Amino acid sequence: MPITYDPNNIFAKILRKEIPCKPVYEDEFALAFYDINPHAPVHVLVIPKGAYVSIADFSALASAEEITGFHRAVAATIETLGVIEGGFRCIANTGLNGGQEVPHYHLHILGGRVLGPMLSKVQA
Numbered sequence: 001m002p003i004t005y006d007p008n009n010i011f012a013k014i015l016r017k018e019i020p021c022k023p024v025y026e027d028e029f030a031l032a033f034y035d036i037n038p039h040a041p042v043h044v045l046v047i048p049k050g051a052y053v054s055i056a057d058f059s060a061l062a063s064a065e066e067i068t069g070f071h072r073a074v075a076a077t078i079e080t081l082g083v084i085e086g087g088f089r090c091i092a093n094t095g096l097n098g099g100q101e102v103p104h105y106h107l108h109i110l111g112g113r114v115l116g117p118m119l120s121k122v123q124a
Contacts, residue, residue, distance in 0.1 A: 041112030
């Protein structure tokens with residue numbers, strides 16, 4: 001069963017400036033800001049300004065302009081953070097099994113150190 005977008009989720013409130021954040025980048029398509037519970041020396045969230053629950057929702061319903069604008073905002077954020085040369089990881093947690101905590105599509109950018117393997121290998 002698909003999750004319905006909740007306009008009172010924390011990221012919607014951040015977009016409406018009801019909750020402060022420490023911004024890194026913003027344009028008409030996206031807002032990038034530091035995660036309040038970082039898992040790496042660099043941990044930034046990038047959220048589209050539209051009301052999308054997940055990457056699947058965004059991919060299916062966003063306009064081509066929104067999709068392009070969002071990904072360009074991600075690229076600009078990565079450049080601003082200075083993590084290109086050392087490497088970084090982008091993660092979009094989706095749904096319960098994916099560990100998504102906020103029902104607003106967001107991309108995590110992590111860097112600033114060696115991040116190690118993504119997941120433990122499944123034992124056969």
